[in-house]
Amino acid sequence: MSDYPLLLDLAGRRVVMIGGGTVATRRVRGLLEARARVEVIAPRIGEELAALVRDGAITWRPESWRPEFFRSELLAGGERIWLVHAATDDSAANAAAAAEADRHGIWCVRADDHRASSAHTPAVARGSGAADGLTVAVGGGGDPRRAVAVRDAVAAALDSGLLPLRRTRDDARSPVAPGRVALVGGGPGRADLITVRGRQLLAAAEVVIADRLGPRDLLDELDDDVLIIDVGKEPNRHPVPQQRINELLVEHARAGRAVVRLKGGDPFVLGRGGEEAIFCAEHGIGVEVVPGISSATSVPAAAGIPVTHRGITGSFVVASAHRGAEDALHALRDAPSDATLVLLMGVSTLGRTADDLIAAGRRPDTPVAMIESGWTPAQRTTVTTLEKAPLIAEQERVRAPAIIVIGEVVGVRGMLGDLA
Ligand SMILES: C[S@@+](CC[C@H](N)C(=O)[O-])C[C@H]1O[C@@H](n2cnc3c(N)ncnc32)[C@H](O)[C@@H]1O
Known part of the structure; x- marks a missing residue:
C-alpha cells in the first residue's frame, strides 16, 4: 500500500472531468463543493451537468477526449490542469487518459480501476453543527463499499456527539461560536438521557459549568484541558451563588470560549435557566437553549x-x-x-x-x-x-x-x- 492521504485545496483550480455520465456527475458535485473550476470533456452529458453548464457553474467541451489533449493544452499555453478524473464507460479510454496525465505530471483519478489510478477519492463525511470543520476521509483499499460503510459509521458517531469535537486551536472555527453560551438540559442523570444536540455541544465545549444533578458521568469523558466548574447545589448548600454562576457564564463567553452550562433535567423547569439566559442576553452574550428531559x-x-x-x-x-x-x-x-x-x-x-x-x-x-x-x-x-x-x-x-x-x-x- 503506497497511498499517501492528502487533502487538496482545489478552490479556483482547473480540474478536467473526462466523461459525462452518472459517475462523472457525482464527482463533479464534489468538485464544485470544493469550489474547483471544472471542465467536462465528453461528447454527451446528462441533464444535471447540462444545467450546470447553462448556469455557468462548469464548462463543457462536447467532444471525445483525445490523447494529444494535454500536450496541445500545454503548447497552447492553456491554464494549468491540477487534477484529472477519467470517468467514461470505456475502460481503455480511461486507461489512456490516466497514462497521458501521468506523462504530463497530472494526478488522475480513474473511476473504473482504483489500482490503476495515481490518485483515489476516499469516502468522505463532513461534520456539521458541533462537528463543523471536520472532514473524515476513508480509503477502502479498492473496496469502496467497505469504505462507505466505515464512513457512514463515523458520520453517525460525529452526529451523536460521542466523539471529542472540542476545538484545540484558537484559530480553528468553534462549533459553539465564541461569545455564546449553550444552556444544556442534561436530563435526569443517566448519560444516555441527554439529547444528541446537548451531547454534541458538550463534546465541543471548552468550559463546562455543571450542576450536581444531571449526567455527571459525561464530565469524566471530557479531555483534561476542558475547564470544569462544579457549581453543584445541594439543599441548603449553594457553594457558588447564582449571581456568581451568571457572571462566570459571561466572563468565559467574553473570553471567546465555548461555554456549556450543563444543567439537570430541563433548563427552564425550576432550574433558573431563564435567569441565566436573561443575564447573558443583558450582557450581550448570545444563548442557545437545549431542552432536556425534566425529572418532573x-x-x-x-x-x-x-x-x-x-x-x-x-x-x-x-x-x-x-x-x-x-x-x-x-x-x-x-x-x-x-x-x-x-x-x-x-x-x-x-x-x-x-x-x-x-x-x-x-x-x-x-x-x-x-x-x-x-x-x-x-x-x-x-x-x-x-x-x-x-x-x-x-x-x-x-x-x-x-x-x-x-x-x-x-x-x-x-x-x-x-x-x-
Ligand atoms: C433545582 S430542581 C431542577 C429540576 C430540573 N430542572 C428538571 O427539569 O428536572 C432540582 C430538583 O429536581 C428533582 N430531581 C432532579 N433530578 C432528579 C432525579 N434524578 N431523581 C429525583 N429527583 C430529581 C429533585 O426534586 C431536585 O430537588
Whole structure:
C-alpha cells in the first residue's frame, strides 16, 4: 500500500472531468463543493451537468477526449490542469487518459480501476453543527463499499456527539461560536438521557459549568484541558451563588470560549435557566437553549408512574415545594380536582406541604410516591398516602433529590413496577 492521504485545496483550480455520465456527475458535485473550476470533456452529458453548464457553474467541451489533449493544452499555453478524473464507460479510454496525465505530471483519478489510478477519492463525511470543520476521509483499499460503510459509521458517531469535537486551536472555527453560551438540559442523570444536540455541544465545549444533578458521568469523558466548574447545589448548600454562576457564564463567553452550562433535567423547569439566559442576553452574550428531559415527568416514569393515565386523570401540575405547599396550592386552584401533583425539592418541607394540602381539601388517603435519585443505580421508590407521607419519609430516611407524586396515578405502579 503506497497511498499517501492528502487533502487538496482545489478552490479556483482547473480540474478536467473526462466523461459525462452518472459517475462523472457525482464527482463533479464534489468538485464544485470544493469550489474547483471544472471542465467536462465528453461528447454527451446528462441533464444535471447540462444545467450546470447553462448556469455557468462548469464548462463543457462536447467532444471525445483525445490523447494529444494535454500536450496541445500545454503548447497552447492553456491554464494549468491540477487534477484529472477519467470517468467514461470505456475502460481503455480511461486507461489512456490516466497514462497521458501521468506523462504530463497530472494526478488522475480513474473511476473504473482504483489500482490503476495515481490518485483515489476516499469516502468522505463532513461534520456539521458541533462537528463543523471536520472532514473524515476513508480509503477502502479498492473496496469502496467497505469504505462507505466505515464512513457512514463515523458520520453517525460525529452526529451523536460521542466523539471529542472540542476545538484545540484558537484559530480553528468553534462549533459553539465564541461569545455564546449553550444552556444544556442534561436530563435526569443517566448519560444516555441527554439529547444528541446537548451531547454534541458538550463534546465541543471548552468550559463546562455543571450542576450536581444531571449526567455527571459525561464530565469524566471530557479531555483534561476542558475547564470544569462544579457549581453543584445541594439543599441548603449553594457553594457558588447564582449571581456568581451568571457572571462566570459571561466572563468565559467574553473570553471567546465555548461555554456549556450543563444543567439537570430541563433548563427552564425550576432550574433558573431563564435567569441565566436573561443575564447573558443583558450582557450581550448570545444563548442557545437545549431542552432536556425534566425529572418532573421522567422520574415518575422510571418508577412506573405515568403522570397522566386515561381513566384516572388527564392533567398534572408541577410545582416547587421548597417553600412548602404554597406554589402547589396556587397551581392547583385552577386545576381539575383529579390532577396529579408533582413536587420538586419537597423532601425537607414534606410535613408542612402534606398538612396544607389536606387542609386545602386533598383527601388524606391520596396515594403518594417518593422517588429518590431517579434513573441512577440508587433509585428507590417509597409508596404511602398523603397523611402518612411525612412520617414514612422520616422512617425510611427519604433524601433529596426526590420527586414526590401525589395522586391516583401512583396506583399504576402496582401494574408496572420500576421501568428504569
Ligand atoms: C433545582 S430542581 C431542577 C429540576 C430540573 N430542572 C428538571 O427539569 O428536572 C432540582 C430538583 O429536581 C428533582 N430531581 C432532579 N433530578 C432528579 C432525579 N434524578 N431523581 C429525583 N429527583 C430529581 C429533585 O426534586 C431536585 O430537588
